[in-house]
């Protein structure tokens with residue numbers, strides 16, 4: 001599953017994220033640790049994996065932007081279980097290049113969201129979802145295998 005060309009740290013975030021092992025607020029609170037309970041990306045809803053990566057309006061905007069940009073269709077997932085299935089399915093695509101592209105996107109989106117969430121909490125810094133999407137598109141373009149014209153030719157929003 002991780003023989004893809006996303007950055008190693010992004011693969012690691014994906015690996016932990018899919019197992020719900022990132023230290024989101026719900027997990028910290030379960031252990032009795034102090035944490036910001038509310039999602040710092042939208043400031044509306046308690047934070048957990050499903051919210052942060054699937055339901056948060058910031059996450060959904062990012063998924064929508066990046067999937068549209070790379071011609072990978074719509075982000076229709078609304079439950080964690082479906083997100084898991086969708087993630088696993090994306091690593092089993094037919095064409096190897098299609099598969100690699102999807103995996104890069106998957107890992108890099110999770111990593112982008114997780115990093116932005118940490119910057120907002122620990123460094124009190126934030127950037128717009130548009131900026132996140134542009135940076136993400138850039139990383140995906142750079143990491144995509146040669147010949148992935150879809151990624152390269154559409155590199156602009």
Ligand SMILES: [Zn+2]
Pocket residue numbers: 039040041042043044045051052055056057058
């Ligand atoms: Zn949120």
